[in-house]
Amino acid sequence: MHHLGLTRSSLKPDHLLQTPNTFVRTPLPGATRAEFVIHAGPRLGARFTQMTAEFAANGTLGPTPAQRFLYVLEGELELTAGGKKHVLAPGGFAYLPQGAPHTVRAREKSRVAVIEKLYQPEVGAAQPEILVGDEAAKTAVPLMGDEALRVRSLMPEGSAYDFAVNTMTYDPGAALSMVEIHIMEHGLLMLEGAGIYRLNDSWYPVQAGDFIWMAPYCPQWFGALGKLPAKYLIYKDWRRHPLAVAEGNHGSASLEG
Numbered sequence: 001m002h003h004l005g006l007t008r009s010s011l012k013p014d015h016l017l018q019t020p021n022t023f024v025r026t027p028l029p030g031a032t033r034a035e036f037v038i039h040a041g042p043r044l045g046a047r048f049t050q051m052t053a054e055f056a057a058n059g060t061l062g063p064t065p066a067q068r069f070l071y072v073l074e075g076e077l078e079l080t081a082g083g084k085k086h087v088l089a090p091g092g093f094a095y096l097p098q099g100a101p102h103t104v105r106a107r108e109k110s111r112v113a114v115i116e117k118l119y120q121p122e123v124g125a126a127q128p129e130i131l132v133g134d135e136a137a138k139t140a141v142p143l144m145g146d147e148a149l150r151v152r153s154l155m156p157e158g159s160a161y162d163f164a165v166n167t168m169t170y171d172p173g174a175a176l177s178m179v180e181i182h183i184m185e186h187g188l189l190m191l192e193g194a195g196i197y198r199l200n201d202s203w204y205p206v207q208a209g210d211f212i213w214m215a216p217y218c219p220q221w222f223g224a225l226g227k228l229p230a231k232y233l234i235y236k237d238w239r240r241h242p243l244a245v246a247e248g249n250h251g252s253a254s255l256e257g
C-alpha cells in the first residue's frame with residue numbers, strides 16, 4: 001500500500017526523524033542471515049554509526065573497525081568476548097572496546113540496536129574494558145530531581161569511555177525541563193510510548209520504532225503524550241575536549257593533525 005508520498009520522516013541539515021515506513025534494509029560485509037537499517041553514519045554528518053540489526057535465527061554480525069555497543073530489542077543474542085560466553089535477552093546490552101575480538105550470534109529471530117564509534121584515546125586515561133549488563137539492573141536516576149523523568153546510564157563512568165548510552169523514561173505528561181542546545185550529538189531510538197519531539201524549529205509527533213539523529217547544537221525538547229510512559233535509548237559523544245577529534249572521524253582534523 002502506498003501513502004501518496006506522505007511520511008512523518010524528515011531530513012534537515014541538523015536532524016533526521018526516520019520512521020519505520022521509510023526504513024530500507026542493507027547487507028553488511030561479514031554478517032550472515034542479518035539485514036541492517038543504517039540510521040546514522042558519516043554520510044549523514046554523524047561521527048558515529050547507529051543501526052538496527054535484524055537477525056534470522058543463527059544470524060551473525062561481522063567485524064567493526066570501531067567500538068561497538070549492542071542493546072537487544074527483541075530475541076536473544078549469544079556474545080563471546082574476553083574468553084566468556086554471554087546470553088543477552090531484551091534489555092541486555094554489551095560494550096566492546098575497539099579491537100576487542102568478539103562474536104555475536106542470534107539464538108533466534110532477533111532485533112538489536114548497534115552503535116559504533118571510532119575510539120578517541122585520552123592521554124593518561126585507563127583502557128576501556130568489555131562490559132555486559134542488563135538495563136533492568138541499572139538504577140533509575142530522576143533527571144534534575146524530576147521523579148517523572150528517569151535516566152539509566154548503561155556505560156560506565158570514567159575518562160576511558162568517550163560516549164554514553166542511556167535510557168530515558170518519561171511518565172505520561174513528563175517533559176524535559178528545558179530546551180537543550182549542546183555540543184554533543186545524539187542517536188535516539190524510541191523504545192516505548194509516544195510524544196512530541198522538538199528538533200530545531202520543528203515539532204514532530206514521534207512513537208516507538210522511530211529513530212532520531214540530532215547534530216551538535218540542534219535545539220531539542222521532548223514531552224511524553226498518551227497514557228503509557230515514553231522511553232528512548234539515547235547515545236551521545238561524551239568526556240572529550242571540544243578541540244580533540246578522533247582520527248578518521250567525519251569531516252574533522254585531529255589535534256595532532
Ligand code: UGY
Pocket residue numbers: 168180186220221222234236
Ligand atoms: O543527555 C541528554 O543530552 C538528553 N537529556 N537529551 C535528550 O533527551 N534529548
Ligand code: MN
Pocket residue numbers: 180182186220
Ligand atoms: Mn540532549
